[in-house]
Amino acid sequence: MLGGVAGGLGDYFNVDPLLIRISFVGLMIFGGAGxxxxxxxxxxxxxxxxxxxxxxxxxxxxxxxxxxxxxxxVGLVALFLLINSWNVGIGYSVSGDGPLGIPGVVWAxxxxxxxxxxxxxxxxxxxxxxxxxxxxxxxxxxxxxxxxPPRPRSPLAWYIxxxxxxxxxxxxxVSQVAERDVTPGQFFGAAxxxxxxxxxxxxxxxRARILILLAILLAPLGVMxxxxxxxxxxxxxxxxxxxxxxxxxxxxxxxxxGRLTLDLTQLTTSPRDIHIAAxxxxxxxMVILPEGASIELHTRVGAGDVIVLGSQDVGTSLDSRFVxxxxxxxxxxxxxxxxxxxxxxxxxxxx
Amino acid sequence: xxxHPADAFSLLAGLMTLxxxxxxxxxxxxxxxxxxxxxxxxxxLGLLIVVAARPGRVKVEDEPARFGGK
Numbered sequence: 001m002l003g004g005v006a007g008g009l010g011d012y013f014n015v016d017p018l019l020i021r022i023s024f025v026g027l028m029i030f031g032g033a034g035x036x037x038x039x040x041x042x043x044x045x046x047x048x049x050x051x052x053x054x055x056x057x058x059x060x061x062x063x064x065x066x067x068x069x070x071x072x073x074v075g076l077v078a079l080f081l082l083i084n085s086w087n088v089g090i091g092y093s094v095s096g097d098g099p100l101g102i103p104g105v106v107w108a109x110x111x112x113x114x115x116x117x118x119x120x121x122x123x124x125x126x127x128x129x130x131x132x133x134x135x136x137x138x139x140x141x142x143x144x145x146x147x148x149p150p151r152p153r154s155p156l157a158w159y160i161x162x163x164x165x166x167x168x169x170x171x172x173x174v175s176q177v178a179e180r181d182v183t184p185g186q187f188f189g190a191a192x193x194x195x196x197x198x199x200x201x202x203x204x205x206x207r208a209r210i211l212i213l214l215a216i217l218l219a220p221l222g223v224m225x226x227x228x229x230x231x232x233x234x235x236x237x238x239x240x241x242x243x244x245x246x247x248x249x250x251x252x253x254x255x256x257x258g259r260l261t262l263d264l265t266q267l268t269t270s271p272r273d274i275h276i277a278a279x280x281x282x283x284x285x286m287v288i289l290p291e292g293a294s295i296e297l298h299t300r301v302g303a304g305d306v307i308v309l310g311s312q313d314v315g316t317s318l319d320s321r322f323v324x325x326x327x328x329x330x331x332x333x334x335x336x337x338x339x340x341x342x343x344x345x346x347x348x349x350x351x
Numbered sequence: 352x353x354x355h356p357a358d359a360f361s362l363l364a365g366l367m368t369l370x371x372x373x374x375x376x377x378x379x380x381x382x383x384x385x386x387x388x389x390x391x392x393x394x395x396l397g398l399l400i401v402v403a404a405r406p407g408r409v410k411v412e413d414e415p416a417r418f419g420g421k
Binding site: 154155156183185188190191195196198199201202203204205206208209212215219222223225226227 | 354364365
């Protein structure tokens with residue numbers, strides 16, 4: 001069955017079916033997207049020896065042409081998903097969860113493109129070449145099916161896939177040699193640049209349209225990755241720390257994803273300033289301070305919001321500082337960062 | 352690889368992908384106002400659909416001799 005769908009897609013996109021199979025398996029990593037896309041492809045592509053897909057056959061039963069059926073389905077599903085993602089604000093729709101944890105916009109784009117594929121595939125079913133169509137030929141069940149001659153498979157998709165991995169590897173090596181941090185978004189950017197060049201080449205030489213689907217999947221991941229400016233260190237999940245003495249305070253607290261809570265309210269007064277750097281790549285970083293504490297805050301958020309003592313700021317690339325000094329109090333010098341998520345600083349008793 | 356008639360769908364998708372890739376690679380996405388992302392996606396998607404659905408395209412199978420096909 002996998003081979004059937006992969007073979008059909010391979011014929012359509014004029015690429016090796018092995019590449020399609022690898023793509024399906026690879027997409028399983030993204031919350032089972034490969035399985036969903038496979039089922040969608042199975043519904044939309046006719047089996048060998050048949051002139052209609054399962055969905056097309058259903059459309060015939062409803063007396064709807066395949067194109068109308070496809071556009072109807074695409075329109076309904078895309079509208080539903082876009083409206084659904086709109087609820088959390090269009091600016092954040094790229095990161096809003098959709099089915100299987102994949103952002104709704106990704107689903108909408110994938111389904112729209114699949115619909116376009118279906119409509120275009122139908123154009124291979126040619127009308128009679130005489131120029132005068134008999135009335136009977138206009139009826140869908142009796143329409144003669146002329147399959148297009150097989151085209152030689154294009155290796156372009158393989159070339160682009162290889163070049164994409166090469167670009168990512170070279171960028172990683174350069175960042176190591178030059179000792180420069182490269183964000184996940186920049187790795188995705190390198191992959192998309194190679195994909196884009198390959199697709200432009202494919203507009204005149206060879207064929208690599210299957211990579212449009214890959215670009216649609218990588219684009220939102222790249223956008224999200226570009227906001228992951230916080231260090232990708234630490235564990236995943238909810239972690240809470242409540243140091244009591246200055247000796248228990250760590251210089252750094254890191255979390256890859258989840259909620260990191262740093263409660264400093266039980267900390268005994270220290271004659272020295274307390275320096276702490278804390279970050280969450282994706283999630284919430286909460287710091288609870290004693291009432292009236294002297295603080296020097298530096299907060300950075302890639303995308304999300306910052307709440308400092310009741311003052312909130314929402315957006316992207318947020319970078320702010322806050323200073324409050326009280327005499328005879330320990331000064332907390334905090335460097336707080338969240339990639340995608342929230343930095344929340346409050347005093348005990350306030351929410 | 353054989354040359355074929357210009358495929359505007361691939362060209363447009365490629366240019367959009369290339370543009371986004373360069374933006375991400377430069378690390379400049381943080382300066383992009385996020386309220387424009389939704390409209391930009393809608394415009395890009397609309398262009399792709401218009402290009403894909405436009406009539407009067409010539410397929411390579413129809414004119415093999417013109418482009419050196421067999």
